[in-house]
Amino acid sequence: MAAAAAAAVMDTKYDAERQASLVGVAEGLASEADAAQLAKLGYKQELRRNFSLFEIFGIAFSIMGLLPSIASTLAYSLPAGPSGLVWGWFVASAFIFVVGLAMADLGSAMPTSGGLYWWTHYFASHKTRNALSFLVGYSNTLGLVGGLCSIDYGFALMFISVIVISRDGEWEPGNGIVYVVFVCCVLCHGVLASTLSKVMGKLQTVFVVANLVLIAATIIALPIGRASQRNDARFVFATGGNLTTWPVGFAWFLSWLSPIWTIGGFDSCVHMSEEATNATKAVPYGILMSIGSCWVFGFVICIVIASCMSPDVDSLLTSAYGQPMAQIYFDAVGKKGALGLMSLLFIVQFFMGLSMLVAVSRQSWAFSRDGALPFSTFFNHVHAKLLIPVRAVWGCVFIALVLGLLCLIAPAAAAALFSLAVAANNVAWGTPIFCRLVWGSSKFVPGPVYTGRFSKIIGWSAIVFLIFGILIAMMPSGGPDPTPQTMNYTVVVNCAVWGGSLLYYFISARKWFTGPKTTVTDVPLTEPQRIGMREQGLEIQGVSNRPGASSVSSAAGVSGSGSGSGSKVEKV
Template sequence: MDGSGASARDPEAAVASGASSVADASDSALLAKMGYKQELKRQYSTPQVFAIAFSIMGLVPSIASTVTFSLPAGPVGMVWGWFTASIFIFLVGLAMSDLASAMPTAGGLYWWTHYFAGPKWKNPLSFLIGYSNTLGLIGGVCSVDYTLALMIISCVNIAQDDGWSPSRGIIYALYVALILIHGLSAAFTGRLMPRIQTCCIFINVALVIATVIALPVGKVTRGESLNSGKYVFGHLDNETTWPTGWAFMLSWLAPIWSIGSFDSCVHMSEEALHAGKAVPLGIMFSAGSACVLGFLVLTVMAATMNQDVAHTINSKFGQPMAQIYYDALGKNGALGFMIVLCIIQYLIGLSLLVAASRQAWAFSRDGALPFSTFFRHVSKRIQYQPVRMICGLVVACLILGLLCLINNAAANALFSLFVASNYLSWGTPIFCRIIWGQGRFRPGEFYTGRFSKPIACIAVVYLMFGVILSMFPTGGPNPAPTDMNYTVVINGFVWIGCMLYYFFFARHWYTGPLMTVEDPSGDSDTTPRDGANVNQQDTPVNFKEE
């Protein structure tokens, strides 16, 4: 079903502007050059593509979720750790934007890997990246909803002011309820989703402004002075047993986790209008705004928090951000802000589940996931949504969430799966382009020009470092079992298991992305791309719109 056909049957789409119709036709043609027919409904404008990544980042809730990574290094770790890491993350976004503009498809990361990699590496690397990206996004949904469950509990604690500590069973029950609600919302709000994403921009920006204003005003109103600029920008603490310099490097984990979803723009490529322009702009704007606004929020937090960093880290509310709000605004103010944080955190989970479902759907379209024939179905009755895949992801999240029943270290594995798997997925196609694909790359509407290759090289080095960094225990060397960072175990199991599955089984049937465009006779072709395969041609294909 092509996009124009879907629009003709949709009364709302029928009144779309002429410019949108032209963009839709050109997008379908560009997608066909990559071997795919249009199956999803194109309805996301450029601001809405940006919105889905910006919504997933959800700056203030994400900062609240990850400030425990940067607080041990004090204000310098919070402020400068965020700023330095986010600059490198922005460069990764630029490198990804070059590829996304030239070849916009929902399964972009594994598709690009297959296109650029050397002949012997195409299939195994593409298979690895497809699984790594899919499982990383599932881990992201799990970690967002687990954090949301903890945020809701912290609201109860603030309201009751009694330091109630729920059992892990209660936490998991709340987590299950949130996952199920997210699944229903993602499946049945497809028509409204672009508008929801637009609203998310205003809600997130409003929360940033409210936080930046309310924290210092509340602090001064309560008769307390703000922390000095010397303290905010120059005080380096160390609440770990690592050397101070490494404690600062570990503070990078906060922005690494928070600014970790701009690839969602790539996964929405087949629903974006004028994707060759909208997707790269969405990536750049989301990564750039996170850098600037996050730096602003953290600066204000450092100026208003208790100078006893350990007091904030070990908050009785279970959330350092809740303690910062409480110290500056009192009980009612803290409760009000935490409730808003919970609402936005819910929207983060919803947007992330939508993006994850598109990546997993694209991977099943190419026959790589178990039961791909079942999961690749797109529901025409429910607004052209991959409903079966959404249901599959919900089940996967419920199973992975069982980790939170063990201990905090096991629950943190959900975070590590998101970070390390995504960083591997981002870095591999960029690396393949540098090593094997320079002669095959043809720029799209967005291109960084002569800086493209240097940016790509810096991005790959940074992403390799980010994967290694994510595997360190944050408290210090020689951790106890409850403090251990199990990233290397969880991701090692995923990566090694994926490769064993490929070499023993999948290599016999997985041959890379399939072609689903209709041939001139009208028959749908779902064969591998060999012979005239666009990915195997000696002559590079120019995917740029004519």
């Protein structure tokens, strides 16, 4: 009888998947292969798949915004000296690539917009899967919003630095001015992300080209401008430093925060899964290509910066222009050249924020689709004409504006936005990898992109690095005895995110959150199937298992009370 029950459930699930995939094809949203792959994960196709592999790579690469991100985080790498800048980038990027390999395994096997919390629920133990999935979903969502805030805050500082340069350093903006520029930037992103949906994929090519133009302009202009004052190879590769009160070795590890933050947008490939063509390959290759290109190009950029910067590192960090990179440009190419390059820099930074908003809105929409966010029934709406989650876009804009109020407090509080993106996303990336290794090895079915026998070694290496990244993101960058002004408030912000998420879950959400839901097309259940499901301990939310009930709600999720795992066989 148990075998018959299992077969009944599988038959029902297959019928649902088949109908869902055909609906996606009929509506012109996706190919049959992509729609069927998504239906296997329990979801019908609702978004149009108009992102190619290169465009999936492009959205991650543009979010990383290589040179603007390096410029925004020089304050973390320069205190370790030029060799800290160069070798810190190279070594940390290598570890980030390992994390990308571990995520590529999962992204190829199960590409869905809510991938991180979905994978967590699928692989975790029966007792922990709902709580961990809830934690990962909130950590990832707020971490991405924190990333959006830090990108747009960096844009505001770069935009203002251009004004300061034009006024020869005789004007110093207050925190209120910075916040006003930040607000204008976020609102512009909201408008563009809502109105350019049909060409957003194509725009990623433009954003990639803009990044490459800025990189080329910098690595050409700086050596020419500093032709008679360039630093030698010994200074670049073998001269350390320590402008902190930490030990020298730990100051070098803190320089890793620059690449950790910069190359932190690769999970956007996962969140765009349901808009990617041939997602089982586009997602993993997008992850690896974006990390790999930033690893190589970033290493070259760091060498050029170390070769052309002033040997007086402290003068760069305390520049009157408010940005070390602005001072480096000014020293190399003068006022007009610095204005031109900084203008291109903040334009590319603006593109970064736009791509980030697109990615975080998809994560938020997916999490709302599964009923986890407040007002989920409002935010899981997909615009009928634009075929994008417009409400989720503006929900993320609102949260970003609220979090951005930290800009008004002090630079240390604003810096917490930077570390929120690092620590929160590290938890969101590491948890599904951990769950797969500890509880889900037998359930993992590789996709077309797979690291094979090295998969487990890569996974554990990724987890160790991610934990280390969380720890250094919470350390005061100046030293072990910070003042209120130099304190790193990441531990406060992130504990509020993690503690608040778990508190919300155990007080309220545990009563109604059962993990990802299925949105496949309605499928009638026969009485033998209904009896079989009851014997398996399965419950269809919102639909009674009593005889006479006729169909599964299209948004119903299924949870099992047996030993199970989070297998999607449990979803109808």
